[in-house]
Amino acid sequence: MKAGEPGASTSHDAYLPQNGNGGYRVSHYDLELDYRVGPGRLSGRARISAVSTQALSRLSLDFRGLRTARVTVDGRAARYVQRGAKLHVTPARPVQAGVAFVVEVRYLGSPTPVPSRWGEIGWDYLDDGVVVASQPVGAPSWFPCNDHPSDKATYRLSVTTASAYLVEATGQLASLRSAASTSTWEYVLAAPTPTYLVGVQIGRYGAFAVNSPVPQRFAAPTRITSAARHDFGRQGRMIEEFSRLFGPYPFPGYTVVIADAELDAPVEAQSLSVFGTNHVDGRRGSEHLVAHELAHQWFGNSLTVAEWKHIWLNEGFATYAEWLWSAAADGVPVDTHARRAWRTLAAQPQDLVLADPTTENLFDDRVYLRGALTLHALRSTLGDPAFFTLLKTWTTTHHHSTVTTDAFIALAETHASGPLTALFTRWLYRTALPALPA
Template sequence: MGFDQRRAASLVALLSILACAPSNGAMAPTAARPVSGDTGAPGIGDPDFPLDGNGGYDVSHYGLELGYTPSSKHLDGVATIKATTTQALSRFDLDLSGLDVSEVTVNGEKAIFSRNGTELGVLPATPLGNKADFTIKVAYSGVPKPIKDSTNLGTFGFVPTPDGAFVACEPDGAKTWYPVNDHPADKAAYDFAITVPDGVTALANGEQVGEPTTAEGKTTFRWRERHPMVSYLATATIGKFELRKGRTPGGIPNLAAVDPKHRASLDDLYNISGEVTDYWSKVFGPYPFSSTGGIVDDFSAGYALENQTKPLYGGFEPDQSIIAHELAHQWFGDSVSIKRWRDLWLNEGFATYAEWLWAEHKGTNTADRLFQTFYNRAASEPMWKYPPGRAQPKDLFNDSVYTRGGLTLHALRKAIGDETFFTLLKTWTSDHKYGNVTTDEFIALAEKLSGKDLKPLFDAWLFQPTKPDA
């Protein structure tokens, strides 16, 4: 059933009565029923990713009960989703890729559902009014299929490994393992209960709740991330890991986990993560979450991802610069998140510049010297033809978004001075803690704190397809 057909079906439903529904709750293509209210849009409104996320509601909490068997790659899940409508809803969508849905309920009543590509359409038994709190429960199972997209990160989502799963979901891979409003604009808290075979460890965001429980050859790990989180930052990374637990010198709980193949990196990951977290807490403002750390898994992803509270490193042992980058994201991208993917430089440009600040802090380089090195690239270099202030959906993670984004921040630092620049960073992270932002909001704050007209500077560095004057 296409999107236009679904809307048409909803209109027909105003005039018809559903005689009966399939016993498993699946929506028959010709089913019609009396409804009131409106249909939620199949996308959240991001023009670059028109089918990511969904309209009509805002999620506040995901409760994910998962059972995973590495030998068969089979996942069983029950997702309990608490949300609030932003309009009257007779029908709405969730994002879910693959996997078989056996039942959907809304507020405890069995709902009719349909599948169309990565859209899970839901017709509640009782239509929902505007600003109404409601609970969706989805039972599902199957073998997760990661997304393979050479234009962006490559392979992402729920990626099976010989001993478990590598779970890194940017930009829109969360839907490969749970039903979700899969877009950064809708952040929510999470609880995880992950059951795996004995001897296997399940790691997720936030902090572990109680001790693992074991029964009938299986162990259940419970994790809770009580702070709002973007869907692509959720993880349920599973495998055999060596762990080190403790606190940073500044007192923040710290957990490092490494695959046995990378056991030599455990202490470095733990110590550097702690040192970096404490230092960024001075530069960017108080650490926004309740724990820090990182995971090194034995999957050659070719990238790292800043999963909230637990950055994930795919098949390599990260150096200080990479750890500094991923942990800077806890402020820029995780706590302060983008509203639309076009503003991705607010994540990656800031984390790249954090690498330069870390080098400056350690005395191995200066941000100004690094700025000059990158700025000296020839005007014909592709970086100058890609304006980072408007990330392109088929090339989100372009070098320009990272490097030219970092160059923009240093150009700004030189224009407004160190005192105002570092006040700006702390004010930005404080004013928008746990929220969503745009580039226009950052420019406005920079102008307010500096008292300068900075639009020409940002236009040249972020929006023009040419090399700016330094």
């Protein structure tokens, strides 16, 4: 099938067209999961509320590695077939254009992460638990979905597992019920959220909370609780500083899970970030990463890229937030970080276009550093009052919605005393590394 046909199984995204589907938009996911840690077996029910954007005689969902047992559309049994990473559904009655409808999928099996050019992504196994990191293509490893960042929905997640394990998921804990040897954790995520920012973390963790204007919750192996309290001890101040610079924190609370494993890099989810035990040393050695993941709650989570090519709007902003925190907390000027980053980039190949880095370079370090340098150059041009007013207007205007590079450029122009075309052309659309402003 081609994009635009009923039930099209591709998206408009030039980088990851096989992820995402045409013909509908999801408004809500209701997920009920029953997971047995020992054998690694998952049984699930996904109730997906959507609205058709065209008449649908068939539709598709991103889903792989688990076996579908039953599908209904608006309560009527539907025909379905799984091929590769897609679940194709044919409703008993075609769905008319502009109509709300509900797809329910029951499924089971042992989840496996999705192989990709960035490694295995999605539902993965700890020695004794689960870690889920779905950016950018891992969500279909554990629930059927429309896996594209532009399709943001609300969620309810109910997770049942053995009572010995703590479950942290994206959203706010709504209820916890125990019966016999199992417990059911229910989380509600009211903010519109893309599939890649939804996660479930399961482990034998201890939990503690920190009183602050934004409630903070932590889950970690008990053996490193003391070190974790120290390493994340300035996170409350960090939230206050970023709220001052970027605007109000966009969610009701913030959770940090320290998975019982070493992770290559921390992972942000909506109102939740996941670190590895290697990111805890009792000396705040990874505090720049703490700042980076927290900043994503504004840039990447509340404001989500409309297409993956705009990834610098996530990673460049979060990297610049690291520098801002270093300046505020430790007195290291942002300009020092900028010049260090510039020297790093100058020694690397000059073949990346920041506004369109290609799929291969989606998470290249140059996207992070050049994105942050672009903001530093813009700040030098606008001056601090206009620059930080721009950031607050940016987060307010696009609160819980999607963003593009063009939209940021257009907004920046309204905060400038002169044209910014030359600046953005040099930094975003040319490969050569521009000189830093004096």
